Amino acid sequence: MDRIDEEIIHLLEKNSKLTQQEISEEVGISLSACQRRIKTLEQTGVISGYKAVIDPAYLGEGLVVFVLVSLERHSKDGVRAFEAAVSRLSMIKEIYHVAGEYDFIIKVAVADIKDYQNFNYDELANIPGMGKTSSLIALADRKAHPGRRR
Amino acid sequence: MDRIDEEIIHLLEKNSKLTQQEISEEVGISLSACQRRIKTLEQTGVISGYKAVIDPAYLGEGLVVFVLVSLERHSKDGVRAFEAAVSRLSMIKEIYHVAGEYDFIIKVAVADIKDYQNFNYDELANIPGMGKTSSLIALADRKAHPGRRR
DNA sequence: AATGAAAGGAATCCCCC
């Protein structure tokens, strides 16, 4: 893993449709060397897959809401039950178990506020053991394309 | 935009290395019809790009921290200054301007706690206009691969 | 053993019906 691998990773992270030839020229090695490096990165799991990036608005997921959740019971069972109940819900995109004032932070993607209210009242409020929650409505995403400098 | 487009998007979102022929067979249309649909999805921006998925541990980004930030001044200038200062920092992966008790929620990726402390004291604390902050250390990511059922 | 070069096969693009 040297500087050239890093460059290859950064290029593919930005645009995986680059051809191996373009990459090899960009980083200054031969085509076959580049091909072997990419294969190794894939096999060792550094590159774990390739995905298309879909416009959230099209998916009906234009609104992002972060929900901070504290549980009533902090036992292992309580945590498990919460995770099980929540992982069924497709609008929940990310769940993190956190340390601090709250127990979990979840990132929810829905179409609009109305959708979020339905989610909140019909789904979230019915989860057993749920204590205090706090919702942070995202007004704007200020960094759609995260930087990748090190 | 019909059910077939949805299926194509769904497949490419999981794995963009699928062949056009494989996709056409999966969704039950001809190869050329499938090609035209994909091209249209790309040109209309529904598919906005293709990316390689990189193992965060390899990038030295194994620890995720959410920071809730409230600003001292809520004027447009204060917000702008904060955004400008923060968008220089490569460890900040997502920034959302939110409504509620806090003004911003930022998602930070670093190697470990030590790294995060450096970030907190050297970078975050020096940003002008910064008021109260609250850090939520992610103990575990409970949904690394978000569901995509509708 | 690692790199560079070349041929065969596959996928993509473009014009046709």
Next chain:
DNA sequence: GGGGGATTCCTTTCATT
């Protein structure tokens, strides 16, 4: 929406140091 041909790209093999 479906079919066919040319081009480009990817993979494998072989030669080189």
